[in-house]
Amino acid sequence: MENSNSTGPVKYLQIHPADNVLVALTDLSQGTMIDFNGNHLTLTGNVAAKHKFALQDLAPGDDITMYGVLVGKASALIEKGGAVTVDNIKHASEDFRLGNRKTEWHQPDVNAYAHKTFMGFHRADGSVGTSNYWLVIPLVFCENRNINVLKEALSAKLGFAKPRGYENEVDSLVQMYQTGKSVEEILNADLQTTPQQQPHKKLFPNIDGIKFLTHELGCGGTRTDSDALCGLLAGYITHPNVAGATVLSLGCQHAQASILQAEIAKRDPHFNKPLVMLEQQQMGTESKLLHEALKQTFAGLMQANKEQRQPAPLSKLCIGLECGGSDGFSGISANPALGYLSDMLVALGGSVILAEFPELCGVEQEMSDRCVDEPTALQFMNLMRTYNARAEADGSGFYANPSPGNIKDGLITDAIKSAGAAKKGGTSPVVDVLDYPEKVTRPGLNLLCTPGSDVESTTAEVASGANVVLFTTGLGTPTGNPVAPVVKIATNTKLFNRMPDIIDINCGTIIEGQETIPQAAERILNYVIDVASGYIQPKAVQLGQDDFIPWKRGVSL
Incomplete structure (x- = not known):
């Protein structure tokens, strides 16, 4: 990642040297002068944080590149310094084919974690639970x-019940109604949240x-x-x-x-x-x-x-990688941090699951090339093509994946969203490709065919064996799971401060230059070890957010 802000806070970023757009890291106003590696330009309009602007004039049909891959084509003239919006870009991604194996990867130094353990429940089949x-x-x-x-x-x-603590508020509303209070008085009433009742032991x-x-x-x-x-x-x-x-x-x-x-x-x-x-x-x-x-x-x-908790090596962790309510910072803060953590866990002999196949659209060549052998690569390619064809047959291909919230916060094509989402998978080889609802059987990076819908995908990852799920969000998503702790990771500090009741960890620190991606990954891994040991309950567990939606193999993006 590169930027040319020599002094002061970083305001914009080039994710990959081949990219012809920059990402605004803060709100930038019309007329702002940009000097990027000797390229001088002036913003032709306001560019909100998380959105992109062009480094050069882009004519209709020109390629738009982010993360070093094709993420769209200009559908109208985009002037140098102009914002990239839904009105001037359309989804596009490179085709993919069976290529050469590219399984070399950057294996991080994990010596500090080699002998660390978590306290888990040992099962007869050799697996270890993080809960019971x-x-x-x-x-x-x-x-x-x-x-x-x-x-x-x-x-x-x-x-085992989780008292919600709102019963007294309902009693107050009933009393107001019975004493003749008006609709306006009830709507303007200041209801005080009462402390939760202590559950039975x-x-x-x-x-x-x-x-x-x-x-x-x-x-x-x-x-x-x-x-x-x-x-x-x-x-x-x-x-x-x-x-x-x-x-x-x-x-x-x-x-x-x-x-x-x-x-x-x-x-x-x-x-x-x-x-x-x-x-x-x-x-x-x-x-x-x-x-x-x-x-x-x-x-x-x-x-x-x-059953009682006993020490277990970190190789017994199986981490589900998930994102929901993603934003324009997801692919440059929280997702790369999970990617580094993914590589750490693989180096330690553990397993990770990267799912959400509609959000791998545009990076198929990279992911298939990273597969350990050709049959695994062909399995991935076949699942991607079959899934997209079924979606298109129903009038909605992968291009329709971004939600209104994604688009509002900078993910305006599926390929932009996918290029950032894939960063959760790090750089290690793909050891297996699983079709829903198959089980993980090999340590390393596993690809699991699921929809991009976060609850359906999280439900599937846990069924495949994830005993902890790491979930990045830029907009704020409460998703949890009935049996696996779901750790919620914010891509930006504003979200972390605004929704502390559902967010566990802040990766906005990366955007603000307070820590590096490896430092954030180590911080998250330390948190995971405490969660896996039962020392910490993530917010989704505390709230009883037991989301469970099986995927009906029709089209769900």
């Missing part, structure tokens, strides 16, 4: 109500919680969707953060218990966790089903409570 949860899940949406009945019966009594101290997952799948869709659902649920049941599970089935749905059991065996042939599987149509009344579920679940919890 019990799952209660339905095989089909018909059982969602019964799942919620079990939640009401178990959570508070066993000390946990009956099972070695269990982090019971997680009740509901979904809208299992029947009425395609068999492919129900099979994928069974694979996803098997990923959660066999997950190192899960001690055991209760599964409720109706009986007649596509997602059969036998399919789930086969998917469990595929992931763990010697599976020996406590597993309760009950079928309502076989048992008869709902009362019989729920009584049996309560008894067997309680017995399983007694077994799960025997």
